[in-house]
Amino acid sequence: MTMFVTQTKNILPCLLSGFILFYFSGCGYHFRTTGEPQGIDMQSIAVPMVTSTSSHLGFEGDFTKLIREEFVTHAKIPVVSRDKASAILIGKVKDIRTEVTSYYLTKTEVEDEEVNYEVTRTRRLRVRLNARLVDGKTGKVIWNDNDMRESATFTVSEDPLATSYNKKKALREIARRFGERVYMKTMERF
Numbered sequence: 177m178t179m180f181v182t183q184t185k186n187i188l189p190c191l192l193s194g195f196i197l198f199y200f201s202g203c204g205y206h207f208r209t210t211g212e213p214q215g216i217d218m219q220s221i222a223v224p225m226v227t228s229t230s231s232h233l234g235f236e237g238d239f240t241k242l243i244r245e246e247f248v249t250h251a252k253i254p255v256v257s258r259d260k261a262s263a264i265l266i267g268k269v270k271d272i273r274t275e276v277t278s279y280y281l282t283k284t285e286v287e288d289e290e291v292n293y294e295v296t297r298t299r300r301l302r303v304r305l306n307a308r309l310v311d312g313k314t315g316k317v318i319w320n321d322n323d324m325r326e327s328a329t330f331t332v333s334e335d336p337l338a339t340s341y342n343k344k345k346a347l348r349e350i351a352r353r354f355g356e357r358v359y360m361k362t363m364e365r366f
Contacts, residue, residue, distance in 0.1 A: 240267075271304040
């Protein structure tokens with residue numbers, strides 16, 4: 177029993193010394209203040225209007241607004257106009273597609289014959305975005321992602337206004353997710 181106590185007394189200082197050495201040497205990872213850019217010197221950011229090559233138009237304002245909101249609510253750097261920004265976030269929607277995800281069959285009588293029609297119940301909206309962050313003074317690309325993809329499903333209604341509203345809601349959800357991803361690429365890099 178005395179031998180076990182002696183060995184334990186000798187091991188404890190070694191373990192404690194090892195732990196202290198490991199703790200202070202670290203692995204290079206460290207916590208930082210949330211909302212401050214990591215790995216780049218950026219005092220301000222501009223988020224100009226998102227452009228689009230898609231035939232679906234009119235959503236660019238919502239996209240831009242939701243991406244800006246991500247920076248305004250989470251970043252500790254100001255969102256300013258393009259000519260005053262130390263970094264500029266440029267977004268371009270490359271493609272928007274919709275595809276049927278579910279439908280139901282309805283029977284209708286046409287000229288004394290029963291005919292089945294497929295009626296769309298839900299659709300999936302797929303959006304591809306090209307985004308890049310450039311230095312406001314030099315124009316040098318800080319990061320670039322040519323193929324960001326997001327999708328969301330929306331309900332199709334017999335009322336075209338309800339369907340249009342549901343599609344806009346799905347687009348806003350996609351824009352919000354793009355905003356989160358772009359924010360993470362810009363601010364949470366390590």
